[in-house]
Amino acid sequence: MAKIKSKTNGTKKEVIVDAATRLFREKGFKAASMRDLAEAVGVEAASLYNHIQSKEELLQEICFKVANAFNQKCDEIEASGLANIRKVEAILRFHIQQMFNHYEMVIVADREWRHLSDPYLSNYHNQRRAYRKRIAGIIEEGISNKEIKDVDAPTVVLIMLHAVNGIESWHRSKEKISPKQLEENMVLIMIEGLKA
Amino acid sequence: MAKIKSKTNGTKKEVIVDAATRLFREKGFKAASMRDLAEAVGVEAASLYNHIQSKEELLQEICFKVANAFNQKCDEIEASGLANIRKVEAILRFHIQQMFNHYEMVIVADREWRHLSDPYLSNYHNQRRAYRKRIAGIIEEGISNKEIKDVDAPTVVLIMLHAVNGIESWHRSKEKISPKQLEENMVLIMIEGLKA
DNA sequence: GCATGCAACTAACAGCTGTTCGTTTGTATA
């Protein structure tokens, strides 16, 4: 009987979610089977259900962990006294860092959330929309302050949020520049182009 | 016996590929079943196999159609006498336009190509890498010409190619600015930020 | 009117899917 190795600071469920994250990123949610996951964890498929309720619960766990992290950081940045352009920069930097440190989670949430079912699906979808509107709001304020060039704010949001997904390719590339260099390059390209 | 409606200028296979494109974009390749596809086409699942060889062939068709379009346009732009920064702009504009006119195809290729199997998988993967290197090459030439700011060229490529994926959200959003406006905004933000 | 062939059908396949069941095992506590 192979036991699930639960690291010193993690329940067995967390071990499963971690493995699922890796697997979903690699194969996609639909293509990754519970038997694949069980093998990755070192256990029979049926045994997983002592720790989780369903396959979808794993996806929920991943998606909302990511969503919460971004929402929380956004609260923090919005409450800061920074200039709007600096707020946008801070959000961009956080996205970049999340893509460095937890990219599998972030990618899975971004790519697979459509496989959630209601009410989680609409919940996630709404949060996503709201998050984008928040950022667009900050940008619009920056535009009326003349900090930011007169551009369409929702377009900027689209560009920024999707651009950071490119970091996935960086993870798999061979000639990697350093994370710090990549961050500075991205900020340079995307934020400098915004300044009024 | 419901017959597949083949439009005046299209084989029945093309009708199937079109429907598959829509379905794969909506549900993902794995989650979209051949019975779903058959229903969309108005026929029984088995009947599809009079026109196609396999489910994967449909994905191949989509992926390589997209890849060819981009490679071809890239040839054309590279052969033009434009300044490097203008070449980059032209490529960006083409990507934007493709995302307007054929976004389902482009999105499916970008998102589902991993479900190809060899040799198509490695073929596609190689083409993808080569394409990015070509663009990075143009940018690097622009940098040594002092047309373009001194930035990491592969990073610019990542940003550009992923940023345009944001247009998918535009397609589904309600308050749409016009395609031309969106294109000009994107070019403004991403190309202006590059100029030396 | 008859043959040809395309393209549709129904039925079935073997294999995989997520999940449940009842049972057994191992470990910690008393």
Place this chain on the structure above:
DNA sequence: TATACAAACGAACAGCTGTTAGTTGCATGC
């Protein structure tokens, strides 16, 4: 040593998967 409980197991489920086989219907060319 006995008890209790968490967590593993193998077997099985009903349903879906892509795909094949064999058959039937319809339009076309002779």
